[in-house]
Amino acid sequence: MTTTVAAYAAPSAKAPLERTTIERRTVGEHDVLIDIKFAGICHSDIHQARAGWGEAIFPMVPGHEIAGIVEAVGSAVTKFKVGDRVGVGCMVDSCRVCEPCLNGQEQHCVRGNVQTYNGVGKDGEPTYGGYSQKIVVADAFTVRIPEGLSLDVAAPLLCAGITTYSPLKHWGAGPGKQVAVIGLGGLGHMAVKIAHALGAEVTVLSQSLRKKDDGLKLGADHYYATSDPKTFEELAGSFDVILSTVSAPLNFGAYLSLLKTGGALVNVGAPEEPISLNLFSLLGGAKILAGSMIGGIAETQEMLDFCAEHGLGAEIELIEASQINEAYERVDNSDVRYRFVIDTATI
Numbered sequence: 001m002t003t004t005v006a007a008y009a010a011p012s013a014k015a016p017l018e019r020t021t022i023e024r025r026t027v028g029e030h031d032v033l034i035d036i037k038f039a040g041i042c043h044s045d046i047h048q049a050r051a052g053w054g055e056a057i058f059p060m061v062p063g064h065e066i067a068g069i070v071e072a073v074g075s076a077v078t079k080f081k082v083g084d085r086v087g088v089g090c091m092v093d094s095c096r097v098c099e100p101c102l103n104g105q106e107q108h109c110v111r112g113n114v115q116t117y118n119g120v121g122k123d124g125e126p127t128y129g130g131y132s133q134k135i136v137v138a139d140a141f142t143v144r145i146p147e148g149l150s151l152d153v154a155a156p157l158l159c160a161g162i163t164t165y166s167p168l169k170h171w172g173a174g175p176g177k178q179v180a181v182i183g184l185g186g187l188g189h190m191a192v193k194i195a196h197a198l199g200a201e202v203t204v205l206s207q208s209l210r211k212k213d214d215g216l217k218l219g220a221d222h223y224y225a226t227s228d229p230k231t232f233e234e235l236a237g238s239f240d241v242i243l244s245t246v247s248a249p250l251n252f253g254a255y256l257s258l259l260k261t262g263g264a265l266v267n268v269g270a271p272e273e274p275i276s277l278n279l280f281s282l283l284g285g286a287k288i289l290a291g292s293m294i295g296g297i298a299e300t301q302e303m304l305d306f307c308a309e310h311g312l313g314a315e316i317e318l319i320e321a322s323q324i325n326e327a328y329e330r331v332d333n334s335d336v337r338y339r340f341v342i343d344t345a346t347i
């Protein structure tokens with residue numbers, strides 16, 4: 001028996017989001033029915049709701065930063081019970097048998113993972129995301145939100161948290177390491193908190209010093225304006241890891257010059273257009289230009305446990321569902337500190 005639930009959807013690429021209803025599938029034996037409490041607004045929701053990344057499925061219910069409470073479980077579910085605090089991130093399924101899937105990297109499933117929204121589930125139906133009251137998700141793609149993390153500040157961790165935690169861990173952010181974070185937005189502010197909690201010395205590289213006070217409060221040790229050319233002279237050869245959280249077309253050669261020998265510039269944001277790079281900027285100092293995309297399910301659980309242990313939630317502005325379109329405009333104008341979260345009770 002499917003469940004009809006209220007949701008906010010973009011009816012088409014040009015239209016504002018509006019209230020509607022959607023059907024959630026019957027709870028299968030390995031499924032969890034989640035009563036969604038909070039849903040974060042990720043920048044990629046906005047891109048996709050406007051079909052900015054090409055093909056998109058409408059009506060679209062965005063939202064892949066989901067936190068809620070288990071309302072029902074299928075007969076074969078042992079990991080979760082009614083009343084558990086849980087989260088769902090950017091994907092809700094994958095092939096589960098390819099090499100990346102078996103290695104806990106479901107985000108890199110060779111057959112393509114099933115996106116939480118704007119995707120097609122294994123049942124052939126479009127997937128709908130977290131701007132809704134309930135969702136049915138496979139237990140294998142549901143994670144536990146530990147006690148000690150409020151659900152509202154935990155929601156953004158399901159995308160912004162794992163997107164920054166995974167590369168920071170992979171590239172060895174920790175004690176004795178110099179880590180720079182480019183951009184202090186939704187992703188960047190989590191990167192600063194996580195890198196600091198991992199024990200690294202953290203520098204924010206932002207266009208201006210406008211958010212310097214915030215950055216230092218979030219855990220940064222240093223804060224530089226990249227609009228000042230002196231920054232690049234002063235910081236040359238300084239960092240083990242630079243994490244770029246922005247999608248602006250950066251001067252990548254200039255940022256590579258800030259790395260130590262063997263250092264890595266890791267991108268979790270990407271400019272829309274291809275970049276041009278003089279490869280000599282990689283040769284001297286044997287530097288690494290890398291990418292990273294969210295993280296696997298086990299690592300997402302590890303990230304939530306880490307954040308709970310260190311008391312790390314996102315900095316949020318809680319909104320009602322009727323404010324979603326206004327929130328999108330404010331994200332466009334970089335007018336958010338640092339994540340909008342929808343109280344889904346208002347849908």
Ligand SMILES: [Zn+2]
Pocket residue numbers: 042043044045064090159160
């Ligand atoms: Zn996201």
Ligand SMILES: [Zn+2]
Pocket residue numbers: 094095096097098099100101106108109110111112
């Ligand atoms: Zn796979």
